[in-house]
Amino acid sequence: MDEGESSYIDYEAFLDPDFSATSFANTLVLATNNPSDTPLDLSTPLSRVLFDVQEIDTHIDTLTTKSALPLLEYTREHAESSGRVLHEVESQVASLTESYKTLEKEVIERYEAAEQVRLTAERLVQTVKLGRAVARCLMLGRQLEVRMSELGGVGSARKEDHRAMVRSADTLLSLRQVFMASRPGEEGEGLDRVNVVNTLKNELVVPGERSIASRAQQVVKEFSMSSLLTSAGQSSASTYTQTEETKSRTTSALVTLYLLSPTPLNASLDSFQPTLLLSALQDYLQTALKSSLASLARSLGTLPTLDRTLLEISARCQNIVALETLLESTKTPSHLLLDEEGATGSPPSDFLQPLLQALDTPSLPSYFWRSLASNLSPRVQDLMHRGGVSARTLRSNKDRVRDAIRECVNRGSQLPGGPLSKGKAFTAGNWEREAAVMAGAIIGQIR
8 A cells, every 4th residue: 555545444453463353343343333222233333344345455456456567577587586596506406416426436335335344354353352362261271270280189199289279379360350351342351252261260260269269278277387296206307398398388378368369340459358368367266266265174174184285275376376477477479450559558568467457466376365365264164153073173273273374375375396487586475464364364263
């Protein structure tokens, strides 16, 4: 509609975004009727609306007629422009399609072929890596068989070679290292899916480790250096040879148990706890304590056997003294699975320190006598409560028993007669407190 042409139609109202046909119709009806009239006259507002529609239609026809040529010209120019654009786009699309075909032939097809080669090469590398790991496991498994056969001993025609325990433990550690390196990119990745490796682990490695550890524990259990109970007439050369052999054999067993102890992943040297070693040593001490406690409790009821029993207890304690000296002189070996550079504290330099820390004691003989005394008091008290000849005999001979106990502690707290080590010396005067504790545990209960 031209600016100079007036119209009674309110175009602004119809073009308003908030226009409502319902409100407009309601306003129109109210404007042409009295709300109180019944019925309402709708013909007038309807005629008004139809007239407005006709007026707008006439106006549209007039505008279209006046502007027909400009509209056709505009449409023609727009169509020509679209044709030119389409032509240019089609030529660009054709060029792009040709370039893509060239790219597909020279790059994509070659890339797909190269990707297949890369994938093949990568899988070949993985296969070679896995094959090398399997070969190493089999080689170590064969090495373990040979080293275990070198042990000899019971049931074998060959003399026992206790050092083969350490060699076998080293091989087991190497196998354990391969099995533990199972994360992506590590040497043992995928080994758990290889049947021959699982067979090797289940039929050789696990039973072999159990057998070696059991043998080492048996050696520790049988450790004995005291000559208090040996028969007379044994030559000093034979005693020295036996002492050195026992020392060497036990050292091999201790090192084996240290190496075979469970090792957490990424454990450092200062945080590592040799559980197998500590368990074997604690079992040895507990066996000596239980045997000494039982025999001494019996002998206090039958005093004629007391001297022999105290000699046996002294021998057991001498073995413990010898064991302490041996542990102190045995340095911790290099461990394949421990991070020596990652240690933050001061790692133990020998086998004695971890055991003393586990027992919370300054020395093994002191632990033996104090543990024996603490467990002996209830036994003596029970003996005195039962009364009878045993209690009266013990009461009348308590001075002799006190002296015998002190002599037993002083004798048992010394190194055995055979040479063992150039370590610290044990003298009788160093154990007066332990002797007093032992004597008090017995004499203090006699009333």
